[in-house]
Amino acid sequence: MSAPLDRGRYALVLALDALLLGGHLHWMPTPYAAWLGFLLLLAAWLSRHQVRASGALVRLPLLFLTFGLLVYAAGSPIGREGGSALLGGLIFLKLFETATARDARITAAAALFFSMIGFLFGQGLLLTVYFCMVAIAAFVLLHVVSVGEGDPAAAWRDGLRRGLRVGARVTVAALPLTIAVFILFPRLSSPLWGAPWDATQGKTGISDRMRPGQLSALWNDDSPAFRVTFAGAVPPPASRYWRGPVLWSFDGGEWSRSDLYRGSRVADLRYQPDSVVEYEVLMEPSERNWWFPLDFALQIPEGARLASDGQVTTFRPIIGPRKATFRSAWRYQLDIRPVMGQRWAAMRLPEAGNPRSRQLAAEWRSAHGGDADAIINAALQLFHRDFAYTLDPPPLSSDTVDDFLFNTKAGYCEYFASSFAFLMRAAGIPARIVTGYQGGSYNASGGYWIVRNSDAHAWTEVWLEGRGWVRVDPTAAVAPERINRGSLSAALPEAATWYSEGWGAEWRNRFDLISRYWRQAVIEFDAVRQRNLLQQVGLEDLGWRALGGALVVFGGIGLLLGVWLSLRGMVPAQRDALLVAYRRFGDRLARCGVARAEAEGPIAYGERAAQSLPECAPAILELTRRFAEQRYGESANDPDRSHRQRLARELRAFRARR
Amino acid sequence: MSVEPVRVERHDATQVALRAAIEQVNQVVFGKRAQINLAFACLLAGGHLLIEDVPGVGKTTLAHAMATSLGLSYQRIQFTSDLLPSDILGVSIFDRDTGQFRFHAGPIFAQLVLADEINRATPKTQSALLEAMAEQQVTADGESRPLPQPFLVVATQNPVDLAGTFPLPDSQLDRFLMRISLGYPDAEGERQMLAACDRRELLTQLGPRLDSAQLLEIRHRVAHVATSAALIDYVQRLLAATRLHAQIRIGLSPRAGLALLAAARAVSFLGGRSHVLPEDVQAVFAAVAAHRLVPASEATLARTALADEVVRAVRVD
Incomplete structure (x- = not known):
């Protein structure tokens, strides 16, 4: 039977679980995470009011509720998310049957395992540091529970401080083994965490469909989409258009890609040689299969495909961070000779809908005749004169273009692009929508550019006779700062946050630099880089057998180093053989019904035991008297241990007769 | 927890005489064996004793009987609100025959001084006594006069009679090695007392059982009772527990730890042992520690109960 857990140590278990929950909040379905938080509070409340909720009557309903909520929130208890959520729920339910030191140890072990589960959902630097702290907290719990077992409640605070030291030390001691295994463990060609992505999960990032109002989820997402390092000159902000999916079809509400016009060859591209730049892109996992090259891509990485409309796609979705080198020209002319069918596709409109916009386009057309430039200007003038740029536009009715152009007159890039393209098509000018990113911010400490989801x-793009596809950005007519300075906060002061400028931005850049190093050094360490590294130290072309051997050898060295690190300078546990023998003697007597109180002196205990067990009273009195003498008398300091050893033997040999 | 005397080697004359002295006090003060043991331990450890109790339970008798049995010169000072420091320490008076000032020693110049109802005197007078206790000498008219050795003070305090008293401050309480209370005797002891003849008469029949040389020898031997590392560990755990206890604002000082060890040595000597056991520490802990603890304002327990709780909570091994 393990020692019961006092409230102080139970509070430590609660704290560990709270820390654990904090590391998983970012992926857990909100209602489920809230339920786990509630379980935590409930357990804390029960502990505070010293209510024991160990009965099945309490735990069974909680179990069913947890499972029900899991199925409701995560869909199923199977799969990456569901399975992890189930495990988390079980760990939190364990709180209601955590009564002994052994339960606390199980919680600590489960917390370590659940921390590892956390890496299925993200391997960023912050998350790694966070879970390291969770691991230290688990070690603290293990230490406090094990070392001070049975101490009065007040003493665990003392153990907490020592536990922190031990926890940090154990974590540091684990580093050599970790590094050895990290470098030598055979890598799979695909990422180790290549668990199937749940299709149900909402994705951020640019999609290949566009409906006004859809991008707004991205404005608040300040996480990097990709980072760019230019080899030479950097194009001006107003030309930094990162080309993503090109949308051709409009169904009245939504723009989408059309597979019909994705020929893999660019028919006709002319560019100015002095505008050619070479750059390296470090792409964050987007779970989509396209890159965002600088407009317009000349050279793309191996395995990617350049469609005739300039979009660069990959065969498989980008689920891990990927790096590639591109070459682009930012002054170019595309398709002066039209590609077969493209003009027709870029003029298609639904049969009906948005009548006022069609009428306006028809008016322009009759007023300016075939002068496309004049029509474009009319539209841009309209936007410039009457429209407002806002991230929080009013909702649109089913005739989105009409409603936007004649009623709400406020919106952001999607709104302007969508209605502009519609007007152009209605006025007989071929037009298509390009999605992607614009701008980016410079990280001076790292010398690279960050393009964020925001x-x-x-x-x-409109196709003009003799000039090909020409980029027209209607947003620039309304909010030129957005384009010229390449950032959202320049166009909208209310979108600026403390880190947009000044010291906040500087620190943010520094952190981004560190996490980029983390990505490159740790997360992207794949089979190729492993082979390169091993070649550098002279281990060429190791088969998996040799790699396994090296792993065992270096892992063993790392393990020994870790053990040495964790034991170094530690005072060996006081193992007084006499005291151990006396405790066993006490256990024997306890089995006869005379347990020693913790605070009971040996003579007092011996006398009490002798009274209860008169048959062996002489032996008990004699042994306790000699124990007291050896432990507390002058002979306790006697370097000659033979007396103590003999007494310890006799104490161990003692058997109570009843 | 009381520790009964284990055995006394017959040839140890000093131990025999000490036992006889304690026995003699027990013949006068009935049914208070444990407290008398503690009182002797306190004096043998060279500490001063504070007895806190209601009137009429035998405080004065105890002090007088101990003084007589130990063969010490004895003085009793009744503290009152108009008592002046010179009434205790003594005063220099001009002698017309010699034409010089002559110091008339006060009642404090005795080996065992009973300071009765010490909290009824003004703080000024109290501190005169307490200074003498701490320094073992009296300074008057710029001249230091050593007090007789051994010099021991037994002070009594009346907890009930609060009107017109000046309670000793916490810092002054520290000068007393132990604080005990006698309490009412049990039924048997009370009957014995009522049946016996007048206590004053009993006291006159007492004779010294020890002489000064023996007493000094005992104190020397008490100071050399062994304390093992395991015992020091235990005392340290006790001290730490008082400092960590939620209901105690100020725990025991290292000096209190020394006092605890000294008292435990004396109890152990009285028990006929040459080393201190945890039981000895436990036997004196409440008496030594309780008046030194400062309970937190929200403490629900009295000081003695707090001390007992600490002893019960700290493990012995």
């Missing part, structure tokens, strides 16, 4: 953008 830099998402949509613009239009």
